[in-house]
Amino acid sequence: MGRSDSQKTPQEPLGSGFGHYAAASEVVSGVDLSGTAAVVTGGYSGLGLETVRALAGAGAAVTVPARRAEHARGVLEEAGLGGVHVFDMDLGDQASVKRFAADYLDSGQRLDLLVNNAAIMACPETRVGPGWEAQFGTNHLGHYTLANLLWPLLADGGARVVALSSTGHKRSGIHFDDPQFTRGYDKWEAYGQAKTANSLFAVWLDELGAGDGVRAFAVNPGGIMTGLQRHLTQEEMVAAGWMDASGKLRDGFKTPEQGAATSVWAGTSPQLDGRGGVYCEDCDIARPTDPSSELARFMGVDPHAVDPGPARRLWELSAELTGVNAFG
Numbered sequence: 325m326g327r328s329d330s331q332k333t334p335q336e337p338l339g340s341g342f343g344h345y346a347a348a349s350e351v352v353s354g355v356d357l358s359g360t361a362a363v364v365t366g367g368y369s370g371l372g373l374e375t376v377r378a379l380a381g382a383g384a385a386v387t388v389p390a391r392r393a394e395h396a397r398g399v400l401e402e403a404g405l406g407g408v409h410v411f412d413m414d415l416g417d418q419a420s421v422k423r424f425a426a427d428y429l430d431s432g433q434r435l436d437l438l439v440n441n442a443a444i445m446a447c448p449e450t451r452v453g454p455g456w457e458a459q460f461g462t463n464h465l466g467h468y469t470l471a472n473l474l475w476p477l478l479a480d481g482g483a484r485v486v487a488l489s490s491t492g493h494k495r496s497g498i499h500f501d502d503p504q505f506t507r508g509y510d511k512w513e514a515y516g517q518a519k520t521a522n523s524l525f526a527v528w529l530d531e532l533g534a535g536d537g538v539r540a541f542a543v544n545p546g547g548i549m550t551g552l553q554r555h556l557t558q559e560e561m562v563a564a565g566w567m568d569a570s571g572k573l574r575d576g577f578k579t580p581e582q583g584a585a586t587s588v589w590a591g592t593s594p595q596l597d598g599r600g601g602v603y604c605e606d607c608d609i610a611r612p613t614d615p616s617s618e619l620a621r622f623m624g625v626d627p628h629a630v631d632p633g634p635a636r637r638l639w640e641l642s643a644e645l646t647g648v649n650a651f652g
């Protein structure tokens with residue numbers, strides 16, 4: 325298990341040929357995923373729903389673990405995706421994650437792709453589980469436990485794991501001295517920590533899993549208006565530079581179907597065979613952030629989000645907090 329440094333995938337683009345606005349359906353056009361199975365968290369709204377649509381459209385059997393399963397079933401049926409399996413799961417509740425993982429393992433299904441897509445963003449200070457900061461507890465620790473408990477199936481299938489990160493990672497590394505923000509809460513710093521955690525999780529899972537053929541990728545989907553912004557006022561979105569005062573989005577925003585493209589690409593592209601542990605955007609491996617570029621706020625990956633040192637330390641912290649570690 326594990327790899328030597330010389331086998332690491334460089335954080336450099338491959339030239340996938342898909343542009344910024346490629347749609348998820350284009351990425352799987354002509355691709356046959358029948359006989360494969362995927363789990364997509366939060367796969368009934370925003371990017372998750374479009375990820376499910378693309379994967380199921382290409383023939384994959386898709387399961388959506390959902391906090392509101394009845395609601396999720398209704399949405400999926402209305403979207404013409406009634407064949408998608410839906411289970412209950414609240415990522416902020418470790419017992420619920422464990423129940424879902426046990427149910428999935430019992431279901432006899434295989435697992436070729438896990439998309440850790442669900443998240444909350446910039447919420448008011450909230451605690452989950454034993455007092456964990458909600459964005460860290462939900463976006464990172466929930467998915468950490470889910471992937472570790474599904475590890476036997478991931479390893480069986482030589483699966484890929486896709487972890488949704490964000491340009492939000494640029495806002496913060498991991499606060500190893502106070503990961504739960506007990507000394508003062510900042511909603512963007514907490515989202516930044518959680519999205520850095522999603523990326524570092526992919527880096528270290530890839531390190532641990534590559535020997536068993538399991539490869540992991542972090543994905544920045546780009547900017548897309550979805551339910552994720554529910555905790556923000558229009559003034560805050562203007563201040564963030566996402567829209568002008570009239571509410572018009574800045575250039576570069578994507579539709580949800582375009583926003584799902586990089587998740588689908590990272591989960592299925594043969595170009596990534598034998599690679600992993602990298603941060604992707606616009607259907608390619610992202611470049612490291614170029615500080616001289618005007619787009620540096622929105623594009624590229626900051627070194628702290630792909631650094632194996634904190635990635636390993638975060639894994640150890642997560643194992644200690646959750647009591648779960650498939651590699652312990």
Ligand SMILES: NC(=O)c1ccc[n+]([C@@H]2O[C@H](COP(=O)([O-])OP(=O)(O)OC[C@H]3O[C@@H](n4cnc5c(N)ncnc54)[C@H](O)[C@@H]3O)[C@@H](O)[C@H]2O)c1
Nearest residue numbers: 366370371414415416441442443488490547548550551552
């Ligand atoms: N929309 C953007 O501009 C953007 C930008 C960068 C990254 N992302 C990332 O993309 C992913 C998808 O976001 P989206 O924009 O589609 O948002 P969304 O709000 O439409 O979807 C998030 C999903 O997560 C689910 N979820 C939230 N809390 C949960 C919990 N406790 N248990 C189970 N499920 C839970 C929600 O029910 C929802 O289905 C997120 O990881 C987000 O951080 C989005």
